[in-house]
Amino acid sequence: MGMITGKTITGLRAAGILAVVLALSACTPVTRYHGFAPTADELAAVQVGQSTRDSVTAIFGPPTAEGVLGNNDYYYVSSTFRHYGPFAPKELERQVLVFSFDQGAVVRNLARYTLEDGQVVVLERQVTEDGINDVTFIAQLLGAFGRVDAGALLGDAP
Numbered sequence: 001m002g003m004i005t006g007k008t009i010t011g012l013r014a015a016g017i018l019a020v021v022l023a024l025s026a027c028t029p030v031t032r033y034h035g036f037a038p039t040a041d042e043l044a045a046v047q048v049g050q051s052t053r054d055s056v057t058a059i060f061g062p063p064t065a066e067g068v069l070g071n072n073d074y075y076y077v078s079s080t081f082r083h084y085g086p087f088a089p090k091e092l093e094r095q096v097l098v099f100s101f102d103q104g105a106v107v108r109n110l111a112r113y114t115l116e117d118g119q120v121v122v123l124e125r126q127v128t129e130d131g132i133n134d135v136t137f138i139a140q141l142l143g144a145f146g147r148v149d150a151g152a153l154l155g156d157a158p
Contacts, residue, residue, distance in 0.1 A: 027085040035064055037078040037095040037112075046099075046107060053105040063099075074099040091115065 038060055045051075045059050056074060057063075067073035080093040093115060100109040 030083040031092075032081045032083065032089075033078070034081065035076070035078040036061070037076045037097045043097075043110065046110070048107050048110060051107045053099075053101050053107075056099055056107065072101040072103075072105070074101070094118070 042060070046056060053072075053074070060076060063074035064077040065075040067075075076097040076099075078095050079091055081089040081091055083089045096113040098109075098111045098113070099107055100111070102108045
């Protein structure tokens with residue numbers, strides 16, 4: 001009963017090696033690519049002042065995003081992320097290519113931005129006060145209990 005056979009030891013060793021290999025492979029970094037931004041060679045097909053919005057769409061496909069509020073820009077965005085085990089993904093690279101168009105839908109300007117060009121945007125939380133200071137629904141009901149007009153409740157008209 002207390003004897004361990006050679007097969008058991010070999011099986012335990014194999015299971016241990018397999019567990020170590022699986023644990024190490026779980027920590028292998030995984031690189032993921034998201035989006036599309038044309039390279040410098042691909043941009044040679046676009047001529048500032050001659051190419052149009054339709055020709056840019058025909059060459060590169062629809063943009064990742066378009067300008068809003070009357071802004072006629074096209075944005076092509078690509079990002080590279082590295083996932084490493086259970087840790088949060090880290091963005092290694094980002095490129096944003098902006099095509100600006102004039103009123104005639106002709107390319108006016110090209111601009112390329114990278115992760116290093118980015119700026120941190122501080123968001124402010126603006127909350128409209130509702131006038132109720134942490135009062136629960138039940139507390140509101142009980143607070144309104146003493147303000148009931150018996151005449152209005154019974155239907156007596158003044």
